[in-house]
Amino acid sequence: MIHKEQIANFERRYRATMINSLAGIRQSFLVGSKSKLGIENVAIFSNIIHFGANPPLWGIVFRPDTIQRDTLNNILETNCYTLNYINQDDFEKAHQTSAKFESHISEFESCGFEAQYVNDFFAPFVASSPIKIGLKFAERIDISINNTIIIIGQIETIDIDSKYISEDGFVNLHQLDVLANIGLDAYCHFDLKQRLSYAKSNVWPTPI
Amino acid sequence: MIHKEQIANFERRYRATMINSLAGIRQSFLVGSKSKLGIENVAIFSNIIHFGANPPLWGIVFRPDTIQRDTLNNILETNCYTLNYINQDDFEKAHQTSAKFESHISEFESCGFEAQYVNDFFAPFVASSPIKIGLKFAERIDISINNTIIIIGQIETIDIDSKYISEDGFVNLHQLDVLANIGLDAYCHFDLKQRLSYAKSNVWPTPI
Numbered sequence: 001m002i003h004k005e006q007i008a009n010f011e012r013r014y015r016a017t018m019i020n021s022l023a024g025i026r027q028s029f030l031v032g033s034k035s036k037l038g039i040e041n042v043a044i045f046s047n048i049i050h051f052g053a054n055p056p057l058w059g060i061v062f063r064p065d066t067i068q069r070d071t072l073n074n075i076l077e078t079n080c081y082t083l084n085y086i087n088q089d090d091f092e093k094a095h096q097t098s099a100k101f102e103s104h105i106s107e108f109e110s111c112g113f114e115a116q117y118v119n120d121f122f123a124p125f126v127a128s129s130p131i132k133i134g135l136k137f138a139e140r141i142d143i144s145i146n147n148t149i150i151i152i153g154q155i156e157t158i159d160i161d162s163k164y165i166s167e168d169g170f171v172n173l174h175q176l177d178v179l180a181n182i183g184l185d186a187y188c189h190f191d192l193k194q195r196l197s198y199a200k201s202n203v204w205p206t207p208i
Numbered sequence: 209m210i211h212k213e214q215i216a217n218f219e220r221r222y223r224a225t226m227i228n229s230l231a232g233i234r235q236s237f238l239v240g241s242k243s244k245l246g247i248e249n250v251a252i253f254s255n256i257i258h259f260g261a262n263p264p265l266w267g268i269v270f271r272p273d274t275i276q277r278d279t280l281n282n283i284l285e286t287n288c289y290t291l292n293y294i295n296q297d298d299f300e301k302a303h304q305t306s307a308k309f310e311s312h313i314s315e316f317e318s319c320g321f322e323a324q325y326v327n328d329f330f331a332p333f334v335a336s337s338p339i340k341i342g343l344k345f346a347e348r349i350d351i352s353i354n355n356t357i358i359i360i361g362q363i364e365t366i367d368i369d370s371k372y373i374s375e376d377g378f379v380n381l382h383q384l385d386v387l388a389n390i391g392l393d394a395y396c397h398f399d400l401k402q403r404l405s406y407a408k409s410n411v412w413p414t415p416i
Contacts, residue, residue, distance in 0.1 A: 001326075002366040007264055010377070017377035019261035019363065022341070024235020024293075024381060025388050025398050049257055049269060052354045053227035056215055061257060085232075092404065092413055099407035110409065118209075133230070139353045145346060145360060146260045152353060155227065158210040169218070169225035173232060173390060180233045180398065182381060185406070185416070190233050190388065190398040196300065198393070199307035201318065205300055208393070 021183035025190065028179040030094060031060070032082040032115070032124045033074035040106040040115050040124050041070045043097045046181050048083070049150070056155035057138060058083070064147040070103055075151055079137040080122050084129035086179040091187045094179065121157070130176045132159040170195070229391035233398065236387040238302060239268070240290035240323070240332045241282035248314045248323050248332050249278045251305045254389050256291070257358070264363035265346060266291070272355040278311055283359055287345040288330050292337035294387040299395045302387065329365070338384045340367040378403070 007015060026046040033041045049059035062072050075081045086094045096111045108115045108124070115124035118134070125132040135153035142149055164172045174192040181187050196205040215223060234254040241249045257267035270280050283289045294302045304319045316323045316332070323332035326342070333340040343361035350357055372380045382400040389395050404413040 002368070004264075004362070004364050007363065007366070008262070012262070014377035015264075016261040018373065018379060019264045020258055021377070021379040021381070022339070022366070023256060023258035023266060024237075024386075025233055027232020027234070029232075047258060048231060050228055050231035050255060051269065051351060051356050052271065053224040054216075054220070055354070056212075056223075056227045057354055058231060061259065063260065088401070091401065095404045095413050096407050099409040101409050105409075131230070139351070141349060141351065143259060143347070143349065143360070146263070146265055148259050152351070154212070155215065156212045158215070158230070160210070165226065169222035169229070170391060170394065171226060171229040173229065174396070178232075182400070183378060186378065186403045187401045188382070188398045189401050190396045192390070193296070193299065193387075193395045193397050195394045196303045199304050201307040201309050201313075205303050 017183060021186065025180050025182050025188055028086050028094065028181045028187070030084040030086055030097065030113070030126045030129065031071050032084060032126055033071050034078065034123050035070075035074050036077050039104060040108050041074055042107045042111070042113055042115075042124070042126060043071050044086075044094045051152060057152055058135070058155065059150045059152045062149040062151065072149065072151065075137055076140070078122055081135055081137075081153065082121075082123045082125045083133040083135065084126035085131040085173075085176065087128060087130065088177050088179055088189065090128065091179050095185070095187070098184070118157070118159070125159070130161070130178060133157065225391060229394065233388050233390050233396055236294050236302060236389045236395070238292040238294055238305065238321070238334050238337065239279050240292060240334055241279050242286065242331050243278075243282050244285050247312060248316050249282055250315045250319070250321055250323075250332070250334060251279050252294075252302045259360060265360055266343065266363065267358045267360045270357040270359065280357065280359065283345055284348070286330055289343055289345075289361065290329075290331045290333045291341040291343065292334035293339040293381075293384065295336060295338065296385050296387055296397065298336065299387050303393070303395070306392070326365070326367070333367070338369075338386060341365065
């Protein structure tokens with residue numbers, strides 16, 4: 001049993017790696033954005049929060065000490081950004097977007113992704129991504145307890161091949177073989193085990 | 209391409225299933241809590257947010273329309289709760305905790321989990337869970353845009369077999385074969401593909 005006093009005394013990186021990996025597997029996304037001056041940015045994120053479907057609202061947590069400030073600044077400046085799912089084969093390039101690049105450098109070029117523009121949406125999408133989502137900034141939440149920031153955005157567009165969407169709306173991500181991750185450096189495969197029927201207190205769930 | 213007007217016009221459950229599943233794979237946890245009157249509760253959650261490691265802070269999103277109010281009320285009443293990882297074999301029992309049970313009924317009994325108490329921690333752990341985390345309530349954030357609530361808690365204790373923790377603090381969840389999920393009813397396996405070295409702008413990442 002590890003107690004909070006021990007956690008507080010762990011070496012800084014050891015503690016960060018442990019607590020972050022304990023939070024478990026998460027979907028990996030490339031967030032695309034562009035500054036007012038036109039400098040494109042793409043960076044890997046996995047701390048996406050589903051807040052609701054009507055309206056469709058997702059959040060991203062920004063840590064105060066990360067180097068992902070360009071993404072945050074671009075979203076606040078331009079009110080728009082994209083979330084792009086990552087092909088398994090692109091995991092090294094996607095990880096490389098987490099390096100500290102100078103603000104005037106585009107991670108698209110440096111990491112080998114192609115930016116794609118759709119209609120008049122200001123922020124760039126990742127051309128190779130199998131699902132591309134465009135979002136508009138909706139709300140900023142400042143978490144006083146540790147100075148993290150949640151940016152909530154509303155989904156404007158979803159670009160996905162409809163063959164991956166089941167009759168009931170379920171998106172079969174496992175068929176797309178997209179990347180997930182644990183912590184800041186562990187990349188994962190995942191597969192569907194089983195969908196289960198809506199749970200009712202007097203009936204045991206059945207496969208669907 | 210699906211546009212926001214179409215999303216707004218989707219049938220309610222279709223839209224919820226699509227947007228929730230699009231948010232991707234997430235770690236499944238059983239949240240254990242107990243009311244002041246001593247009624248135990250356990251419910252499955254997967255919307256866990258890592259806010260930081262020092263202090264170790266995680267959040268849970270509570271939707272306004274869910275039936276998981278017992279958990280929320282217990283946390284606000286007693287200031288403590290537990291997060292318990294789920295064995296793959298327990299996925300049907302874990303899903304069953306999402307059914308609507310009356311407040312005076314313990315989901316531990318109804319769904320076939322055993323409650324476990326450790327030292328003087330008020331909230332129950334799930335005895336069969338391979339990793340058990342005890343948390344104390346830290347902060348409540350009300351999201352005005354859609355009335356969701358984030359409960360932030362600080363990790364007090366971590367009960368894990370140390371053989372699953374790498375030298376650098378990384379927790380090898382894939383070796384424990386714990387459950388993950390997509391949306392509200394799709395349960396998943398996952399496996400580690402590769403850990404990569406810390407990303408630097410002038411060096412390509414290498415396996416670690």
